[in-house]
Amino acid sequence: MKFCTLCGNAVHIAIPTDDNRERHICKACGEIHYHNPKNVVGTIPLWENKILLCRRAIEPRKNYWTLPAGFLELHETSAEGAVRETLEETGAIVDVGALFTILNVPHIGQIHWFYIAQMTSAKFSPFTSESTEVALFDEADIPWDEIAFLTVKTALKNFFADRHAGKDLLQPGLIPHLTDLRPVTS
């Protein structure tokens, strides 16, 4: 951020009075501009024993496989956003179920949410404007070495672990995994 959204003049970075963090402050009008973490919402789309994944058509992590997910928009709920992103990226219509996992990713200012979702039919698009390929995977066929993001890999690992443990993954309102991901420093 270089310029004020309200008056168009230059901002500088300083700690405002009664605050303890550096903010972007307008040199002309004094407006303080805050930046906050964004929510990325998506689903684990299920059809029979399979999971729907999509291969990213865009950066970051282009050509890697991912669960359908994207930035939550204003005026929609987290579940509505997850359903919308699933449709946009895979062409699949889903019934959203339990919130399965929330993964804080503080070093990039994001929180990733994944809901369990049942596909309402076997129908999906083989590709979309956001995915070069969309496909259903058995657990044995998940391309673990080509998963786009650590949050997605974590969600999938936890999903299969819970399924093997016989947990009822459709139970509403249960978050079995609330995880914070941090940069790998070792």
Next chain:
Amino acid sequence: MKFCTLCGNAVHIAIPTDDNRERHICKACGEIHYHNPKNVVGTIPLWENKILLCRRAIEPRKNYWTLPAGFLELHETSAEGAVRETLEETGAIVDVGALFTILNVPHIGQIHWFYIAQMTSAKFSPFTSESTEVALFDEADIPWDEIAFLTVKTALKNFFADRHAGKDLLQPGLIPHLTDLRPVTS
């Protein structure tokens, strides 16, 4: 938003190519500016059988009682933010426990999170820069008609209902209530 954060020139509102929503777009450099829901994180601070509430020193809803909560900052997790806000608004140091509830509030572009938290001692500040009064309340003494926000009232109602039902509210990772709040239209 009237001006571009990158170049300081005027923005206009239009739907970008390959998008279906109106965005703020810079007329000069073409940058698309996205706006997303913000997370408000807080706690239900417990000491013995009581709950710690604070009376707001600032707008909106100045002078009304609330649970300690505020905007999640970059580079912190939802739980870290909840603990920080509790300290800032009440002076109390808490051990954060289970995530109790997430309340989508899409019409104002916010998501409110409340964690169960145990105060580490009976110590808190009778007032802070953000609260004109801080006090422990028995359930019978909660000032229901002076609660600042519907999300706070909802969280408190659900908390007492669950406590009466004998639920283990300290169990980690359980979200008994995932609620979407919408504007009251009737």
